[in-house]
Amino acid sequence: MVKKLILSLGALSLLFPALAFADDPSAATLNMGLNSIWVLVAAILVILMQGGFILLESGSTRMKNAGHIAGKTIFTVGLCTLVYWAVGYAFAFGSDNAENSISHLIGWGGAFFSPSVAAGEGESLPTTVFFIFQLAFAAVSLSIAWGGFAERAKLSAYLVFTVLFTALIYPVISHWIWSSSGWLFTKGAQDYAGSTVVHLTGAIAAFAATVLLKPRIGRFNKDGSANEILGHNQVFGALSVLILWVGWFGFNAGSALSVGDGFFGYVAFNTQLGAAGGAVAAMLISWLVNGKADITTTLNGALAGLVAITATCAFVDPWAAVVIGLVAGVLVFFSTKFFEKIKVDDPIYALSVHGAAGIWGTLANGIFATDVLAKKLNVGVGGLIDTGSWHQLWVQIESVVVCGGYTLVASFILLGIMKVVMGLRVTEEQEIIGLDLSEHGTFGYPEQMKKAQQNM
Incomplete structure (x- = not known):
C-alpha cells in the first residue's frame, strides 16, 4: 500500500511540476499556466487550418496543380514564420516607440524577436505563446491571399510576395486594430478575431493579384460569357471546410487570450451559430434561385458565416450571431455572381468568402454589438440596435475603408513592381x-497523370 502511494505521488509530480517544486503556487501563476495552455492549443488549431487551405485550394482547382498547391503552402508558411519573427511582429506589436505619435501608425522594437524563456511578473501568458498565436493569424491571412494567385502564378511570385505581405502589409493592419497604441484601436474599432485584420486584408491582396495576373486560360470567352472551371475533388472541399470550421474555435475563442471566467466558451458558442447560419442560408438561397441546392455554395456559406462572426463573436447576443451568419450565407452567393460578371477569376472564392463576408462581419458590430459586452471587453460601445447610436457603425465603416484602402494600394504597388x-x-x-510539372518537375497525382498521357 505504501509502495503504491509513493508511486502515485511520483507520477503526480511528473504530471504536475508545480506540485513538485512549489508548496503553494500563487493564484496568478496557476492562472498564467492555464492561459498559456489554452492559447497555445488555440494557436495549434489555427496552424492546422493550413491543412484546410491545402485541401480547399487543391480541391477547388485542377488535378495538374495539386502538388504545387500543397508544396507552396508549406513553403510559404515557413517563410512567413521567418519574416514575421524578423520584422513582422515588431511592426505589429513592438513598443519601443510607445510614447511617440508614430506608434499610432506602426510598432517598433523587437526585430528578430528574442523572448524571455518564461512569463514575467504580472504577465497573463508568456510572450512566446502570444507570438505563436499571432504568427498563426498572419499565416492564415497570407493563405487567403493565395486565392488570387491560384493556377497561374510563378513560384517565385509566391516567395517574394510572402516577404512583402508579411513585413509591410499585414503587420500594419494588425497594429492599427489590435495593438493598444494603434489608432483604430484607440478609436474603439471592434474586430475581435480578424474579419478585417486577417480576412479582408488577405482578400484585398488576392483581388489585386487576380486583376494583375488576369484570368486563367479559358475562364472567359471573348463575348464576356464565363466558362466554369470545375475543381477536381469536391470531397476535398467539404473536408477542408470541416477542418477550417474546427480550427476556427482556436481562431475566435483563442482570441480571449485567457481562461478567466470562461468567456471563451461564449465566443465559441456564437462562432458555431454563425457558421451554421451561413451554411443553411447559402444552400437555401442557391436552391431557391438555381432550382438545385449547390454544394460549393453551401461550403462557401459555412466559411462566410465563420468569417463574418469572427469580428462579432464576442460582442453580440446569440440571436444576432445567427442573423449575421444567415446574411453572410446569402451575401456569398450573390457576391460570387458579381465577381464573375465583372470577369474577376477567383478560383477559391476568396473575394466573396473572406472579402465580402469580412466587410459584413466588421460592419455588423456597428449594428448588433451590445453595450454590456463592449464594456466587458473595453473596446468601443454598443451598436445601433442596442444603443440607438450610429457612433460604432461609423467607426466600423472607417475601419473597413481605411484598412481595405491601404491593403489595396500597397498590394497593387508591390505586385505591380514585381x-x-x-x-x-x-x-x-x-x-x-x-x-506540378512546370514548376516542380513532378505530379501531385502521378498515376492518374501517367494514364492521361498514355491515352493521349
Whole structure:
C-alpha cells in the first residue's frame, strides 16, 4: 500500500511540476499556466487550418496543380514564420516607440524577436505563446491571399510576395486594430478575431493579384460569357471546410487570450451559430434561385458565416450571431455572381468568402454589438440596435475603408513592381501542362497523370 502511494505521488509530480517544486503556487501563476495552455492549443488549431487551405485550394482547382498547391503552402508558411519573427511582429506589436505619435501608425522594437524563456511578473501568458498565436493569424491571412494567385502564378511570385505581405502589409493592419497604441484601436474599432485584420486584408491582396495576373486560360470567352472551371475533388472541399470550421474555435475563442471566467466558451458558442447560419442560408438561397441546392455554395456559406462572426463573436447576443451568419450565407452567393460578371477569376472564392463576408462581419458590430459586452471587453460601445447610436457603425465603416484602402494600394504597388521586374505569371505552355510539372518537375497525382498521357 505504501509502495503504491509513493508511486502515485511520483507520477503526480511528473504530471504536475508545480506540485513538485512549489508548496503553494500563487493564484496568478496557476492562472498564467492555464492561459498559456489554452492559447497555445488555440494557436495549434489555427496552424492546422493550413491543412484546410491545402485541401480547399487543391480541391477547388485542377488535378495538374495539386502538388504545387500543397508544396507552396508549406513553403510559404515557413517563410512567413521567418519574416514575421524578423520584422513582422515588431511592426505589429513592438513598443519601443510607445510614447511617440508614430506608434499610432506602426510598432517598433523587437526585430528578430528574442523572448524571455518564461512569463514575467504580472504577465497573463508568456510572450512566446502570444507570438505563436499571432504568427498563426498572419499565416492564415497570407493563405487567403493565395486565392488570387491560384493556377497561374510563378513560384517565385509566391516567395517574394510572402516577404512583402508579411513585413509591410499585414503587420500594419494588425497594429492599427489590435495593438493598444494603434489608432483604430484607440478609436474603439471592434474586430475581435480578424474579419478585417486577417480576412479582408488577405482578400484585398488576392483581388489585386487576380486583376494583375488576369484570368486563367479559358475562364472567359471573348463575348464576356464565363466558362466554369470545375475543381477536381469536391470531397476535398467539404473536408477542408470541416477542418477550417474546427480550427476556427482556436481562431475566435483563442482570441480571449485567457481562461478567466470562461468567456471563451461564449465566443465559441456564437462562432458555431454563425457558421451554421451561413451554411443553411447559402444552400437555401442557391436552391431557391438555381432550382438545385449547390454544394460549393453551401461550403462557401459555412466559411462566410465563420468569417463574418469572427469580428462579432464576442460582442453580440446569440440571436444576432445567427442573423449575421444567415446574411453572410446569402451575401456569398450573390457576391460570387458579381465577381464573375465583372470577369474577376477567383478560383477559391476568396473575394466573396473572406472579402465580402469580412466587410459584413466588421460592419455588423456597428449594428448588433451590445453595450454590456463592449464594456466587458473595453473596446468601443454598443451598436445601433442596442444603443440607438450610429457612433460604432461609423467607426466600423472607417475601419473597413481605411484598412481595405491601404491593403489595396500597397498590394497593387508591390505586385505591380514585381510584375515589371520579374513577372508574375507562368507562360501559357506552363499553365496548360500544369504547375506540378512546370514548376516542380513532378505530379501531385502521378498515376492518374501517367494514364492521361498514355491515352493521349
